[in-house]
Amino acid sequence: MDDIFHYIDDHLNDSLAELTELCKLPSVSAQNTAIEETAKHVSGLLRDLGFEARVLPKQGGHPVVYAEQSGLSTRTLLFYNHYDVQPAEPLELWSSPPFQPTLRDGKLYGRGVSDNKGNIAARLAALRAWKEVRGELPCAVKFCIEGDEEIGSPQMEEFVAEQRELLAADACVWEGGGVTWEGVPQVLMGVKGLLYVELESNTVNRDAHSSYGTVLPNAAWRLAWALASIKGPDERVLIDGFYDDVRPSTPEERAAVEAMPAEEAETLKSYGVEEALTGVRGLEYRLRHLFEPTATIDGLTSGYEGEGAKTVLPARAMAKMDFRLVPDQDPDDIFTKLRRHLDSRGFSDITLRLVAGVRPARTPVSDPLVEVVRRAVVDAYGREPIIVPTMAGTGPLHPFVATLGLPTADIGIGYPVANIHAPDENIRVEDFRAGAKGIAALLQRFAEG
Numbered sequence: 001m002d003d004i005f006h007y008i009d010d011h012l013n014d015s016l017a018e019l020t021e022l023c024k025l026p027s028v029s030a031q032n033t034a035i036e037e038t039a040k041h042v043s044g045l046l047r048d049l050g051f052e053a054r055v056l057p058k059q060g061g062h063p064v065v066y067a068e069q070s071g072l073s074t075r076t077l078l079f080y081n082h083y084d085v086q087p088a089e090p091l092e093l094w095s096s097p098p099f100q101p102t103l104r105d106g107k108l109y110g111r112g113v114s115d116n117k118g119n120i121a122a123r124l125a126a127l128r129a130w131k132e133v134r135g136e137l138p139c140a141v142k143f144c145i146e147g148d149e150e151i152g153s154p155q156m157e158e159f160v161a162e163q164r165e166l167l168a169a170d171a172c173v174w175e176g177g178g179v180t181w182e183g184v185p186q187v188l189m190g191v192k193g194l195l196y197v198e199l200e201s202n203t204v205n206r207d208a209h210s211s212y213g214t215v216l217p218n219a220a221w222r223l224a225w226a227l228a229s230i231k232g233p234d235e236r237v238l239i240d241g242f243y244d245d246v247r248p249s250t251p252e253e254r255a256a257v258e259a260m261p262a263e264e265a266e267t268l269k270s271y272g273v274e275e276a277l278t279g280v281r282g283l284e285y286r287l288r289h290l291f292e293p294t295a296t297i298d299g300l301t302s303g304y305e306g307e308g309a310k311t312v313l314p315a316r317a318m319a320k321m322d323f324r325l326v327p328d329q330d331p332d333d334i335f336t337k338l339r340r341h342l343d344s345r346g347f348s349d350i351t352l353r354l355v356a357g358v359r360p361a362r363t364p365v366s367d368p369l370v371e372v373v374r375r376a377v378v379d380a381y382g383r384e385p386i387i388v389p390t391m392a393g394t395g396p397l398h399p400f401v402a403t404l405g406l407p408t409a410d411i412g413i414g415y416p417v418a419n420i421h422a423p424d425e426n427i428r429v430e431d432f433r434a435g436a437k438g439i440a441a442l443l444q445r446f447a448e449g
């Protein structure tokens with residue numbers, strides 16, 4: 001692999017320049033800016049590397065860039081990425097303009113340099129090295145690069161089902177993870193799902209004088225009681241059947257979590273709390289964080305929220321909630337169970353709206369792909385990675401695992417202070433270099449089988 005790695009080193013500045021150009025395009029999916037332009041730009045970059053690339057329309061969303069190229073081995077690796085980015089606001093908190101990537105102290109700053117254009121560029125750097133040095137890729141490669149991951153990937157399940165044959169592969173590499181605080185590369189094997197809902201209580205037809213608290217129903221109380229019925233102080237979710245489909249972690253997954261570094265002290269300290277919920281610590285803390293579903297109140301609105309006192313009985317109250325789901329919970333099923341729960345507890349007056357649903361997915365840590373990725377990481381980083389059975393966050397992974405049947409792993413160029421989704425998003429150039437080598441080595445290891 002040394003020849004390939006040298007090529008990546010020698011052309012690092014070209015790859016960073018390519019990333020910089022890509023990040024100048026403000027492809028903010030939430031604001032629908034520069035979407036078509038960026039899709040075209042990305043497919044052009046792939047074509048320059050010898051890919052057959054197309055921009056495919058997606059029902060109810062932005063177009064998807066699809067590309068494919070054959071290789072020495074017939075085994076096919078599918079890369080999932082996204083070319084859209086989060087809004088750059090608040091602009092005043094950036095040290096340099098978000099869409100004019102700037103290099104400072106070994107770091108490149110700009111919106112998308114990490115999430116996810118940096119990972120696209122690192123993958124292109126690896127592929128270019130193979131093509132230039134060896135003339136051919138070691139295995140067949142496909143790309144599926146979507147344009148609305150940052151707004152929840154609407155209709156990605158349907159798109160993948162429709163394009164099942166086009167996207168067929170032997171394994172999938174997810175959008176891109178990164179290294180820990182200590183610089184240890186991580187291989188991530190899954191995501192949690194998500195159910196996002198709004199609950200609303202409407203009692204009287206207009207706000208009333210609070211003296212009517214004797215006889216008129218208060219929307220804020222109705223909502224507070226309904227919310228209190230959903231989760232107890234012991235942190236257990238009280239919706240009937242909520243835990244029915246939770247897949248127990250395997251001994252292999254528990255062993256992988258045991259081998260992960262303890263990070264609770266840093267997390268708790270950074271949030272200014274003494275101990276985790278219910279006092280959970282050590283291995284139990286990590287197991288809960290990765291394998292347990294959640295019920296979270298994200299926002300609450302009702303009545304008078306201004307300065308001073310206003311004695312008012314609110315007519316309306318609204319709450320936003322998200323549930324992080326784990327395999328094999330299904331957001332539609334949990335939504336139905338939540339509705340049934342509210343009805344059976346006397347809260348049929350509470351309106352419930354489904355805002356978003358994403359299914360969870362996980363590839364077993366015992367899958368042969370893990371060993372392939374592990375070897376590639378050792379080749380590139382010179383050290384053993386941490387195998388993380390799932391991340392605590394969410395992504396549109398489910399159709400790739402369930403519909404396409406692909407084992408999926410996630411490696412990438414990020415690090416803990418990449419500030420993704422926030423001002424001063426950045427990557428360290430050395431992580432980009434190592435990440436590109438990781439992908440280059442993975443192509444070789446994957447081709448070997």
Ligand SMILES: [Zn+2]
Binds near residue numbers: 086150420421
């Ligand atoms: Zn993101």
